[in-house]
Amino acid sequence: MGDNMKAAVVPQAVIFDLDGTLFQTETLLETVHRRVFETLREEGLYEQPLPSIETLLGSLGMLLSDIWMRVMPDGSPAAHERANVLLLQYEMEELALGRGHLYPGVIETLRELRERGVRLFIASNGLEAYVKGVPEVKGIGDWFEAKYSAGEFATGTKVDLVRRLLDSFGVENAWMVGDRSSDVEAGKSNGLFVVGCDYAGFRREGELDGSDAVIRSFPDLLKLLP
Numbered sequence: 001m002g003d004n005m006k007a008a009v010v011p012q013a014v015i016f017d018l019d020g021t022l023f024q025t026e027t028l029l030e031t032v033h034r035r036v037f038e039t040l041r042e043e044g045l046y047e048q049p050l051p052s053i054e055t056l057l058g059s060l061g062m063l064l065s066d067i068w069m070r071v072m073p074d075g076s077p078a079a080h081e082r083a084n085v086l087l088l089q090y091e092m093e094e095l096a097l098g099r100g101h102l103y104p105g106v107i108e109t110l111r112e113l114r115e116r117g118v119r120l121f122i123a124s125n126g127l128e129a130y131v132k133g134v135p136e137v138k139g140i141g142d143w144f145e146a147k148y149s150a151g152e153f154a155t156g157t158k159v160d161l162v163r164r165l166l167d168s169f170g171v172e173n174a175w176m177v178g179d180r181s182s183d184v185e186a187g188k189s190n191g192l193f194v195v196g197c198d199y200a201g202f203r204r205e206g207e208l209d210g211s212d213a214v215i216r217s218f219p220d221l222l223k224l225l226p
Contacts, residue, residue: 005213006224007193013119013145013171014221015162015192017178018126019060020200021103022218023134026057028100032090039086045079046072057202061180063125063150088127095137102138103199105219110143112222119171120144123162125182127151145169158186166190177221179203184210195221 019025033053040046051071059067064087068080075083094100110120122144124131131149135141148165155161162176176187179197181204187194188210196208198216208214213224 006226007175007212008226009173010116010225011118011173011175011193013121013169013174014113015121015123015165015174015176015187017061017180017183017197018122018124018131018134020179020202021177021183021197022106022122022140023138024101024103025060025200026053026202028091028094029053029056031094031099032087035090036083036086040079040082043082045082046075048072048074054202058204060202061125061178061182063156064127084127088129091130092133095133100134100138102140103218105217107140109219109221110140114143116225119169121165121169121171121174122147123158123165123176123186124148125150125158125161158182159189162186162190162192179207181207181209184208195224 016022030053033056034050037046037050055071059070064084068075068083072079113120120143122131122135126149128149128151131151132147135144135147146165146169148161150161153161153164155164166174174192175195176183176192177195177197179200184194184196194211196211196214198208198214215221
């Protein structure tokens with residue numbers, strides 16, 4: 001895996017993951033996680049001890065159905081369904097209150113990419129309202145041509161989601177930027193230059209294997225441009 005392999009040409013587009021890439025998810029989820037499980041307990045849907053926040057953070061990047069299988073494997077289908085609803089509700093409430101932060105340098109870096117004529121997109125395995133809501137609330141929503149989510153398109157893998165985005169917008173030369181193995185796989189399977197983000201702090205060992213380049217902070221993305 002290249003640590004700082006420059007791309008041969010300036011990409012036509014850059015496709016970003018959201019959680020752990022643009023958005024510092026743990027700054028939002030610490031409160032949301034507790035609220036979801038308090039409500040499930042109050043409603044009698046899940047009465048086990050509070051699962052660790054680390055398990056939830058470590059599952060980001062998966063489809064939601066897979067996340068709940070990891071976070072509460074002993075939970076009923078009804079508990080998982082309700083958790084989906086509560087997660088989105090509480091995420092949007094906390095975002096509206098100003099909780100949650102973009103990573104340092106995200107705004108300045110995206111602005112620079114736009115000034116260089118690069119088209120910007122988001123592709124995330126999250127819920128549609130969340131994937132569209134976070135950039136909006138943080139003031140960067142209009143900078144992206146599209147925000148694609150597994151929640152909106154019901155794709156089974158991120159490979160399929162990214163392929164759909166590339167086809168819909170006629171993108172032939174792009175970078176995939178993300179912090180998870182699903183991002184690496186989505187980029188490689190679609191013939192993209194893959195940039196692995198190694199600053200989220202809750203990824204598994206080997207998560208970014210196969211990336212063309214790895215960055216330790218978001219602004220390092222600009223150093224990869226030719």
